[in-house]
Amino acid sequence: MARQESNTRTAILDAAGRLFYAEGIRAVSVDAVAAAAGVTKRTLYYHFTSKDELIAEYLQSRDQPNLNLFRKWFDAEAGGAADKVHAIFAHVAAASRHPKWKGCGFLRTAAELANMPGHPAIAIGAAHKRKFEDWLAGELESRSVLEPKRLARQIQVLLDGAFATTLINRNSDYVLAAGDAARSLVAQLEPGPSGS
Amino acid sequence: MARQESNTRTAILDAAGRLFYAEGIRAVSVDAVAAAAGVTKRTLYYHFTSKDELIAEYLQSRDQPNLNLFRKWFDAEAGGAADKVHAIFAHVAAASRHPKWKGCGFLRTAAELANMPGHPAIAIGAAHKRKFEDWLAGELESRSVLEPKRLARQIQVLLDGAFATTLINRNSDYVLAAGDAARSLVAQLEPGPSGS
DNA sequence: GTCTATAAGCCGATAGAC
DNA sequence: GTCTATCGGCTTATAGAC
Numbered sequence: 001m002a003r004q005e006s007n008t009r010t011a012i013l014d015a016a017g018r019l020f021y022a023e024g025i026r027a028v029s030v031d032a033v034a035a036a037a038g039v040t041k042r043t044l045y046y047h048f049t050s051k052d053e054l055i056a057e058y059l060q061s062r063d064q065p066n067l068n069l070f071r072k073w074f075d076a077e078a079g080g081a082a083d084k085v086h087a088i089f090a091h092v093a094a095a096s097r098h099p100k101w102k103g104c105g106f107l108r109t110a111a112e113l114a115n116m117p118g119h120p121a122i123a124i125g126a127a128h129k130r131k132f133e134d135w136l137a138g139e140l141e142s143r144s145v146l147e148p149k150r151l152a153r154q155i156q157v158l159l160d161g162a163f164a165t166t167l168i169n170r171n172s173d174y175v176l177a178a179g180d181a182a183r184s185l186v187a188q189l190e191p192g193p194s195g196s
Numbered sequence: 197m198a199r200q201e202s203n204t205r206t207a208i209l210d211a212a213g214r215l216f217y218a219e220g221i222r223a224v225s226v227d228a229v230a231a232a233a234g235v236t237k238r239t240l241y242y243h244f245t246s247k248d249e250l251i252a253e254y255l256q257s258r259d260q261p262n263l264n265l266f267r268k269w270f271d272a273e274a275g276g277a278a279d280k281v282h283a284i285f286a287h288v289a290a291a292s293r294h295p296k297w298k299g300c301g302f303l304r305t306a307a308e309l310a311n312m313p314g315h316p317a318i319a320i321g322a323a324h325k326r327k328f329e330d331w332l333a334g335e336l337e338s339r340s341v342l343e344p345k346r347l348a349r350q351i352q353v354l355l356d357g358a359f360a361t362t363l364i365n366r367n368s369d370y371v372l373a374a375g376d377a378a379r380s381l382v383a384q385l386e387p388g389p390s391g392s
Numbered sequence: 393g394t395c396t397a398t399a400a401g402c403c404g405a406t407a408g409a410c
Numbered sequence: 411g412t413c414t415a416t417c418g419g420c421t422t423a424t425a426g427a428c
Contacts, residue, residue: 008411023311026222030404042406043412051404102310110363111307114298115219117366126364154377157370161357167306168322170313174353181350181381188380204393226422239394241423 009047012037017058021105025055025112055109056120062105063128070132074139081143082186085136085155089179092162093172104163132156146189155182205243208233213254217301221251221308251305252316258301259324266328270335277339278382281332281351285375288358289368300359328352342385351378 015037019028030051034041048054070088077087095101102108106125113119137152145151162178211233215224226247230237244250266284273283291297298304302321309315333348341347358374 024222024308026220026308027311029402031402040413041404042414045405046411103307107360107364108307108310111299111304111360112220112222114304114363115223122364129361129364150373150376153370153373157357157361157374158354158377159357160360161353161355161374164303164307164356164360165325165353167310168303168318168325174349177346177349178353178357180346181354181377184381184384185377188384225420227420236395237422238396238424242393247422 008037008039008043012039012044012047012054013057013061016054017061020055020058020109021102022100025109030054052119052121056124059106059109059121059124059128063124063131066128067131067135071135074136080190080192081140081145082183082190084139085186086179086183089159089162089175089182092159093175093179096166096172096175101166103167104160107160107163108167129156129160132159140186144191145186146191151185151189154185158182158185204233204235204239208235208240208243208250209253209257212250213257216251216254216305217298218296221305226250248315248317252320255302255305255317255320255324259320259327262324263327263331267331276386276388277336277341278379278386280335281382282375282379285355285358285371285378288355289371289375292362292368292371297362299363300356303356303359304363325352325356328355336382340387341382342387347381347385350381354378354381 012033016028016033019033019036030044031041033054034044037044044054048057069091073088073091074084077084106128110122110125113122116122133152133156136155137148140148140151158178158181162175165174165178166172208229212224212229215229215232226240227237229250230240233240240250244253265287269284269287270280273280302324306318306321309318312318329348329352332351333344336344336347354374354377358371361370361374362368
């Protein structure tokens with residue numbers, strides 16, 4: 001079966017993503033990934049040169065899907081920019097109540113690899129966060145919100161804080177608190193009746 | 197030397213703290229901690245029953261020192277509550293520029309142990325964050341800032357977001373952005389000329 | 393209380409057959 | 411492209427001497 005190549009590769013990447021997110025990068029062995037994918041370790045090493053490459057590709061595979069979720073939540077919410085931003089946090093809060101929730105894979109991976117600042121996976125995480133920030137700044141700007149870049153950066157830090165706190169406090173109260181804060185910050189700079 | 201007991205224990209805990217913070221919980225072996233403390237592994241296991249206990253005690257040993265830092269930075273800043281809160285972030289930003297900076301040990305440990313929600317170390321992290329939140333709420337309330345509890349929680353999430361982003365973005369811009377956001381949120385609720 | 397020595401198994405990665 | 415088999419080293423934790 002010469003053309004099964006990409007199927008096998010995808011199966012390995014899917015298994016890696018599931019396990020890395022559920023248990024953490026260093027807690028999951030290459031053996032475990034191979035077993036979950038239904039291949040031998042030797043096959044895994046045929047498709048990926050190292051565990052580090054597997055980690056990097058796992059995060060890369062989550063980049064667009066995650067961004068699309070944020071866009072969907074933002075677009076689906078009626079109302080002004082403040083309410084749309086708040087909706088993102090409300091949806092994250094709901095997701096955080098799911099039993100399989102384990103926070104943000106990008107942040108958790110960066111935390112695990114804090115002693116390897118040059119690791120490719122961290123650069124992929126940085127690019128992901130940057131894309132979110134840039135997208136949000138564009139949305140705010142097109143709605144004539146003041147200081148869109150500064151505000152988008154503040155909201156991103158707030159969202160990362162929300163992700164981080166879910167790992168310490170099981171309930172979603174802190175995510176909702178972050179959402180309230182984000183809405184306040186946007187409302188201060190939003191045009192219209194409640195603006196300046 | 198019957199009374200060297202607590203010295204040895206302290207040496208082990210110091211070494212553990214240094215290594216766990218610098219390289220991460222799972223990246224550091226018990227062998228490495230024992231070697232750094234200048235004792236054998238058997239001695240380490242005489243003083244601590246397991247690596248998990250060592251992890252928990254490492255975080256416990258950081259609880260009060262970290263809280264004292266926050267208090268010191270807050271108290272040393274002249275001006276109103278908004279400026280005092282901002283000062284905490286400014287000092288964290290400065291600390292994050294140090295080459296040995298690796299973020300918040302409590303959050304990084306929680307991220308590494310995300311697959312073990314009942315781990316004692318996570319409870320210690322939760323208690324630490326809660327103490328910070330309660331202390332800050334008290335400071336805000338005594339300065340007649342409105343909704344002190346809600347605000348303290350928002351600021352804590354912002355601070356955790358600042359910690360988290362330093363692991364992805366090397367520079368301290370995001371910490372400063374968080375500090376600006378925190379100051380804005382306090383200023384909105386602070387009494388006086390700029391208040392309602 | 394601290395030591396030497398070791399258990400028993402898992403780690404990432406590779407050799408070579410087919 | 412996938413397999414079986416294995417390397418050398420590291421993992422947490424323990425046995426037993428002193």
